[in-house]
Amino acid sequence: MRCDKCRRGAVIFQPYSGLHLCEAHFVADFEAKAKRAIRTHHWMKSNDHIAVALSGGKDSSALLWFLKNLTAQRKDITLSAITVDEGIGGYRDPSLAVRIAKSLGTGCLVASFQDEYGVTVDEIVAKKGDSCSCSYCGVLRRSLINRIAREHGVTKLALGFNLDDEAQSVLMNVLRGDANRLIRPQRHIDGMVPRIRPFMYIPEREVALYAHLHVEGFERERCPYAHNALRADVRGVLNDYTSRHPSTKYSLVRLGERFGELGGAAGGEIHACEQCGEPCGASCRSCQILQEVLSNAA
Ligand SMILES: [Zn+2]
Ligand SMILES: [Zn+2]
Structure with missing residues (x-):
């Protein structure tokens, strides 16, 4: 062809x-496409310190490469990376992310569940099974990355989510009937470093190809505990449907954005958690999880 x-x-x-x-x-x-996403959302401005949440996988590695080149001539923008070692034996080796960051001339902060929380995902799975491990891990990782980013003066946290991830999330919220998540407004929250997703309009297979063309040595395995049943189903249904109706994933992402705009002031009070200091609503999910996995009564 x-x-x-x-x-x-x-x-x-x-x-x-x-x-x-x-x-x-x-x-x-x-x-x-990635530049247009940044421009239309006003995601980059003078004196920004952008940190890529770098897992070492294809999406975040490709994002670091893209942002490195985009900001190469910008003396007014700082770029760095943050990686979290969740403690998943044989899978997440933080030296992989560090090596990728180094090959691109970018500093990389490393944090670990063991050091921060005194517990690894392997230990959480050993104690609680792996049916909740993805959501527990996700909550704890987001909280930790946010704290590190804030403490290092990061003004934008760059996430490697692609079009498929975003479309799946919107459809999952619809299928769960979770209106609160659909209309959650994109607003500033004290203590929460704003997130940017430059690849949100780019299909997963194109991000994979872009990573393959530019980055060496990224993680190709999936997490051994990643079997979120609903997301896997939604991924299958969406890919099948999109093969016949190619613009479906874009339509879903647009729908998610429209709902976000409708949300207005909804979303409830946010304050700093008395225990961990991270922004939270009525109760702190991250602290709840830690209490649950660290208690002996489990
Ligand atoms: Zn050509
Ligand atoms: Zn907390």
Whole structure:
């Protein structure tokens, strides 16, 4: 197949645009989309310190590469990375993320569940089983990354979520009937470092190709405990449906954004948790989880 723009060999076909693209035109298209997302959301401004939440997987590694190049000429923007070792034996090796950051000339802060919480995900699974491990791990990781980012003066936390992740999340909220999550407004919360998702309009397979073209040595395995049943189902249904209706994932992401705009002032009071100091609502999920997994009564 030939590139529809220059007749060189194509590396990808985009069903939603009907275009075959060569490597150069694919990269140009990809980066234009990520830049447009940043521009339309006003996600980057002078004197920003942007930290990429770097897992060492394809999405966050590709994001670090993209932001590194985007900000190379910007003396007014600082770029760094934060990686968290959740303590998952044989899977998450923080030296992988550190190596990727170093190869891009970016500093990388490393934090671990063991040091911060005194418990690893392996220990949580050994005690509680693995049915809740993804949600527990996610809550604890978000809380830890937010604290590190805030303590280091980070003004924007960059997350590698792609179009598929975002569309799945919206559909999962619909299927669970979770209106509160759908209309959760995008507003500033004291103590919460604002998050940016430059790849949110880019399909997962294109992020994978972009990572493959630019970054060496990223993690290809999935977490051994990652079997969130609902997300796996939703992923399957959505991929099947999208193969016949190519713009579906975009439609869902737009829907999620529209709901967010409708949310207005909804969302309840947020204050700093008396125990851990992180912003939380009526109760602190992160502290609840820690109490649950550290108690002997479990
Ligand atoms: Zn081309
Ligand atoms: Zn707390």
